[in-house]
Amino acid sequence: MSRIHQAASEELAEACAKEAPEKEYRIVPVWRNIILFAYLHLAAVYGAYLIFTSAKLATTICAILLYQAGATGITAGAHRLWAHRAYKAKTPLKVILILFNTLAFQNHVYEWARDHRVHHKFSETNADPHNAKRGFFFSHVGWLMCRKHPDVIAKGRCIDLSDLKEDKVVMFQKRHYMKLMPLVCFVLPTIIPMLGWGESFLNAWFVATMFRYTLTLNVTWLVNSAAHMWGQRPYDKFINPAENLAVAIFALGEGWHNYHHVFPWDYKTSELGTYSTNFTTAFIDFFARIGWAYDCKTVSPSMVATRAKRTGDGSHKDVWGWGDKDMTSEDKKEATVLHEKSQ
Ligand code: ST9
Ligand code: ZN
Ligand code: ZN
Numbered sequence: 001m002s003r004i005h006q007a008a009s010e011e012l013a014e015a016c017a018k019e020a021p022e023k024e025y026r027i028v029p030v031w032r033n034i035i036l037f038a039y040l041h042l043a044a045v046y047g048a049y050l051i052f053t054s055a056k057l058a059t060t061i062c063a064i065l066l067y068q069a070g071a072t073g074i075t076a077g078a079h080r081l082w083a084h085r086a087y088k089a090k091t092p093l094k095v096i097l098i099l100f101n102t103l104a105f106q107n108h109v110y111e112w113a114r115d116h117r118v119h120h121k122f123s124e125t126n127a128d129p130h131n132a133k134r135g136f137f138f139s140h141v142g143w144l145m146c147r148k149h150p151d152v153i154a155k156g157r158c159i160d161l162s163d164l165k166e167d168k169v170v171m172f173q174k175r176h177y178m179k180l181m182p183l184v185c186f187v188l189p190t191i192i193p194m195l196g197w198g199e200s201f202l203n204a205w206f207v208a209t210m211f212r213y214t215l216t217l218n219v220t221w222l223v224n225s226a227a228h229m230w231g232q233r234p235y236d237k238f239i240n241p242a243e244n245l246a247v248a249i250f251a252l253g254e255g256w257h258n259y260h261h262v263f264p265w266d267y268k269t270s271e272l273g274t275y276s277t278n279f280t281t282a283f284i285d286f287f288a289r290i291g292w293a294y295d296c297k298t299v300s301p302s303m304v305a306t307r308a309k310r311t312g313d314g315s316h317k318d319v320w321g322w323g324d325k326d327m328t329s330e331d332k333k334e335a336t337v338l339h340e341k342s343q
Contacts, residue, residue, distance in 0.1 A: 025126070028147040037141060040214050047211030055203040059193045063212040066103060066189055068252075068279075070216045073100025074112075075252045075280040079269075082170060083113035084321030085163065086267035086297050087284060088341070093292040094169040101173070104216050105185040108177040109170050110161070117320035118156045120264050124228075124240055127155035132228035132240055140218075140225035159320065185213060219250045227257035235262040235304070236311040245277065253278030262307060265322035265335070267296040271304055288339040296338040297322055303334045 051060050077097030080086045089097065098109065106112055115129045124133050126149045132139040164170050173180065189208045193199035199208075231242030241257040248255025248270075256270035256278075268281045275282040287293035299307075 025149055030145055030147065034145050037145065040210065040217075043206055043210035044214035047206035047214075050203055050206050051211070054200075055207045056193070056197060056199055058197045059199045059203055059207050062189075062193055062196075063208045066208060066212050067216055069100045070104035070185075070212070071219070071252050072280065072283055073097055073102070073104050074106060074216075074220055075254055076283050077101045078106070078109045078112040079116065079254065080267055080280065080284070082109050082164060082167070083116040084264050085323055086265050086269075086321060087288075087293050087339075088295040089287070090292045090294075091169065093287050094167075098169050098173050099184065102177075102180050102184040103189075104220075105181050105213065106217070106220065108174045108181075110164050110174045113164055113170075114156060114159060114161055115152075117159045117161075118152060119224075120261065120320040121159060121324070122151075122155050123261060125151070127151040130224045132224065136225045136229065139228060140221045160323075163323075185209075219247075222247050223251055223254050223257060227255050231255075231258070233258045235259050235308060238311070248277045252283075253280045262311070263299045263304075264320060265297050266299050267338075268298055271299070291339075294339040294341045298336050298338060300334055300336050 051063075078101055081089055081094075081097065101109055107115075119128050119130065122128050124131055129148060129152050130139045130143040131149075134142075186209055189212065190201070190204045193204040193208050194201060227242060227244040227247045228240050229242065231244035233239065233242050235258050239258065239261055241261040243258050244255040246255065247257075254260070254269060259266070259271055260269045267284055268278065270278060270281075284293050284296065288296055
């Protein structure tokens with residue numbers, strides 16, 4: 001850690017220690033978002049109907065591939081690489097991931113990773129942007145339809161984001177997001193089927209764009225809602241995040257949420273990381289083999305056992321990922337770093 005980086009971290013930690021002044025809170029709806037989400041979901045239902053009635057098979061296959069790419073931009077990109085620093089990536093892989101991420105339009109990586117670090121650090125409190133204690137609907141989509149709780153912003157300002165600010169690829173996406181996102185998420189997925197195999201505008205728009213985008217959003221949101229409610233909790237029974245197989249399959253390996261909240265810096269986001277329920281791990285391992293992904297942190301079985309034994313006394317502190325100030329030196333020392341870059 002550079003001296004500047006450490007000084008910034010210490011300053012943030014000091015600011016964080018101060019309690020935010022108590023403010024009265026009431027829900028303020030954001031009607032623009034409510035209307036847009038209503039349109040999106042109606043359009044997606046119509047898209048699903050068109051898949052079975054008039055869309056070409058190539059358009060449906062295209063939608064599935066775009067779903068897979070966008071989802072990977074969230075899981076391997078925004079989530080495991082940028083929010084948690086669970087592994088490192090060389091620039092070509094970062095460029096692929098940022099492109100995939102832009103296709104998924106879930107806000108730029110800087111905002112996504114910031115909110116996600118806040119989610120882990122202050123999980124299921126008022127400072128958690130999608131606090132699951134406020135119910136399924138709020139944690140699924142409701143949180144995007146109203147102004148944030150003041151604690152989210154106050155506590156969020158205490159999170160160290162210096163690594164993201166230093167990442168040229170992340171900052172490029174942030175700077176140009178309002179040009180790149182409409183092009184990559186909406187225009188190209190509509191034009192490709194039309195020019196590629198003569199699909200109609202309606203089929204291309206409702207299937208490859210609206211249906212595909214809405215599906216990606218809802219599967220992602222299920223991690224915040226369903227995987228914070230239903231499933232087993234083998235690693236920490238005192239937290240709500242749970243191991244949810246169905247979510248893991250659709251979310252490319254991100255449903256193993258009890259494990260993930262206990263070890264957020266593990267690049268596999270699960271203990272075993274079998275590829276069948278964790279496509280993202282297979283994706284990262286492939287790039288590790290060709291040297292584009294490296295320093296992949298994972299948890300040793302003995303660490304898992306130690307942690308499981310410790311769990312239950314309620315003493316553990318949540319961390320947002322690798323490098324959080326609350327990560328114990330013991331955890332750091334025992335972590336296995338695969339494909340470590342030689343000095
Ligand atoms: C979307 C995101 O869908 C989905 C994220 C899901 C995360 C899932 C995680 C699960 C685990 C990973 C698994 C992945 C699985 C993937 C599977 C794939 C198939 N800290 O935001 P504003 C500041 S997006 C510090 O406007 P409001 C902010 O900087 C969908 N500061 O708050 C700003 O300050 P300044 C598409 C913060 O007004 C000020 O506060 N996008 C923080 O309350 C105001 O910020 C949309 O729909 C923080 N945490 O509005 C857009 N937060 O002015 C949705 C904020 O100084 N968003 N600040 O710059 C919005 O419209 C608004 O954010 C809002 C809140 C209405 C929700
Ligand atoms: Zn969570
Ligand atoms: Zn996470």
